[in-house]
Amino acid sequence: MTQERPESRTGIHGWGAYVPRWRLPMEEIARVWGWPPHQYKGLNVKEKSVDSPDEDSTTMAIEAGYNALLRAKVDPSEIKAVFFGSESKPYAVKPSATIVAEALGITPVTMASDLEFACRAGSEGLRASIGLVSSGMMKYAMAIGSDTAQAEPGDVLEFTASSGAVAFIVGPREGAAAVFEATYTYVTDTPDFWRRALKPYPRHGEGFTGEPAYFHHIMSSVKNLLEETGYKPSDFKYAVFHQPNGKFPVRVGKRLGFTMEQIEPGLVTPFIGNTYNASALLGLARVLDRADPGDLILVAPFGSGAGSDTYILRVTEAVKEKQGLAPRFDDYLARRKTIDYALYTRYRKILTMLPRG
Amino acid sequence: MTRSLPVWWRRRIPRYRLIGARCKECGKIHYPPRTSCPYCGSNSLEEVQLPRRGILESYSVIYSVPGDNRLNAPIIVGLVNINGVRIVAELTDVLPGELSTGLEVEAVVRKISETSDTGIITYGVKFRPVLGAGSGAGQDTGEA
Numbered sequence: 343m344t345q346e347r348p349e350s351r352t353g354i355h356g357w358g359a360y361v362p363r364w365r366l367p368m369e370e371i372a373r374v375w376g377w378p379p380h381q382y383k384g385l386n387v388k389e390k391s392v393d394s395p396d397e398d399s400t401t402m403a404i405e406a407g408y409n410a411l412l413r414a415k416v417d418p419s420e421i422k423a424v425f426f427g428s429e430s431k432p433y434a435v436k437p438s439a440t441i442v443a444e445a446l447g448i449t450p451v452t453m454a455s456d457l458e459f460a461c462r463a464g465s466e467g468l469r470a471s472i473g474l475v476s477s478g479m480m481k482y483a484m485a486i487g488s489d490t491a492q493a494e495p496g497d498v499l500e501f502t503a504s505s506g507a508v509a510f511i512v513g514p515r516e517g518a519a520a521v522f523e524a525t526y527t528y529v530t531d532t533p534d535f536w537r538r539a540l541k542p543y544p545r546h547g548e549g550f551t552g553e554p555a556y557f558h559h560i561m562s563s564v565k566n567l568l569e570e571t572g573y574k575p576s577d578f579k580y581a582v583f584h585q586p587n588g589k590f591p592v593r594v595g596k597r598l599g600f601t602m603e604q605i606e607p608g609l610v611t612p613f614i615g616n617t618y619n620a621s622a623l624l625g626l627a628r629v630l631d632r633a634d635p636g637d638l639i640l641v642a643p644f645g646s647g648a649g650s651d652t653y654i655l656r657v658t659e660a661v662k663e664k665q666g667l668a669p670r671f672d673d674y675l676a677r678r679k680t681i682d683y684a685l686y687t688r689y690r691k692i693l694t695m696l697p698r699g
Numbered sequence: 700m701t702r703s704l705p706v707w708w709r710r711r712i713p714r715y716r717l718i719g720a721r722c723k724e725c726g727k728i729h730y731p732p733r734t735s736c737p738y739c740g741s742n743s744l745e746e747v748q749l750p751r752r753g754i755l756e757s758y759s760v761i762y763s764v765p766g767d768n769r770l771n772a773p774i775i776v777g778l779v780n781i782n783g784v785r786i787v788a789e790l791t792d793v794l795p796g797e798l799s800t801g802l803e804v805e806a807v808v809r810k811i812s813e814t815s816d817t818g819i820i821t822y823g824v825k826f827r828p829v830l831g832a833g834s835g836a837g838q839d840t841g842e843a
Contacts, residue, residue, distance in 0.1 A: 363792045395771045396809040404808045445715040
């Protein structure tokens with residue numbers, strides 16, 4: 343790296359994860375819908391996280407944001423932007439970002455907006471936060487990815503669509519736990535996955551979901567940034583990719599020249615399913631939970647429609663002090679209770695209550 | 700059930716952030732904040748941020764839940780003691796058989812009510828068993 347990039351003036355001051363307590367095993371979904379074992383065993387997902395009836399993407403974002411604040415140790419009123427990336431907003435019209443900002447004490451002098459780009463909206467918020475901080479317009483910004491992912495009962499998406507949240511506080515490079523060395527974004531119009539207005543469940547474009555969407559965009563984004571920066575895969579301690587299931591991130595990582603040793607620590611989907619906007623960024627949070635000063639991290643979120651960002655981060659001395667200031671991803675992973683499909687239908691409000699006469 | 704939107708809105712910040720009121724006359728703290736001290740009647744009050752962790756002193760399980768809250772059944776209402784301040788609030792992320800008095804709990808923000816699919820969603824503080832920072836506390840692997 344010889345040329346200074348604007349993003350290198352910024353870094354992550356706080357990160358926070360959140361995963362709900364309840365877990366639904368793959369076998370239970372297959373039992374109810376009659377799927378053969380090969381339908382889910384190739385996904386490399388054991389079970390998925392399910393939100394409680396009193397949770398939504400807003401409440402999960404509040405807890406992730408609170409954990410990020412604990413690590414950042416900044417006055418919430420110093421945060422001047424809150425970006426809420428989700429494809430499962432509780433309201434079609436009424437920002438979740440203002441509720442999160444109010445609950446965390448960030449209001450009223452702040453930007454606040456909900457972003458939409460399928461699974462990549464939270465990452466777009468991270469890109470915007472980096473821009474606002476690096477330009478000097480503000481000292482701190484918060485980017486959140488949070489989803490209670492929808493899947494039609496009986497659809498293959500139901501195996502993986504799960505719930506979780508992650509939040510980052512971006513600030514100046516001084517005092518940051520990890521500094522952004524370089525970033526890159528690659529987007530095209532691709533019909534791989536969508537949900538029409540007023541419809542409860544998404545649809546997927548079958549053959550578009552793999553090569554033309556996930557693999558093309560992530561590989562283009564990562565390859566181009568590696569070429570720009572001169573880094574090679576072996577320079578990195580960790581490599582984290584978007585995780586719609588447990589096999590795609592491994593496959594794309596290996597195609598790009600990364601090893602399982604680099605990929606495995608940031609893999610979260612095998613344990614909790616696909617948390618959509620939190621997916622790869624929860625992997626980053628898990629990596630930061632254990633990273634050492636000097637480690638180089640590559641992160642590549644992806645969103646359908648379609649696009650991928652790549653971030654290159656260098657971990658600093660500050661990371662060690664921050665790791666123990668809030669619950670780690672693995673603490674939430676350990677807090678698990680298995681439920682059956684019947685409870686799942688109630689918790690997810692798939693079971694509808696008819697008015698009693 | 701129809702709830703007052705202005706009343707909910709005025710109370711939102713104490714309910715989001717667990718902010719109580721300290722009486723400047725007798726020094727006692729109460730939650731949620733009222734317009735006068737419930738102990739001495741003074742109107743001289745100041746806001747105070749309560750700690751998020753407390754001890755579960757007692758609880759009651761409501762199995763027969765009416766109307767729009769039926770999907771949340773059973774509802775568990777707890778009496779939580781935070782440094783001497785007693786708070787009545789719902790417990791969450793816990794099953795009745797997992798509870799015992801003396802349990803350490805912590806505040807989280809959850810949905811309080813969602814009266815219909817067209818109305819406002821209200822949020823506020825509930826309590827759950829403490830998730831230990833860096834310790835993995837609260838872990839379990841059993842069936843619900």
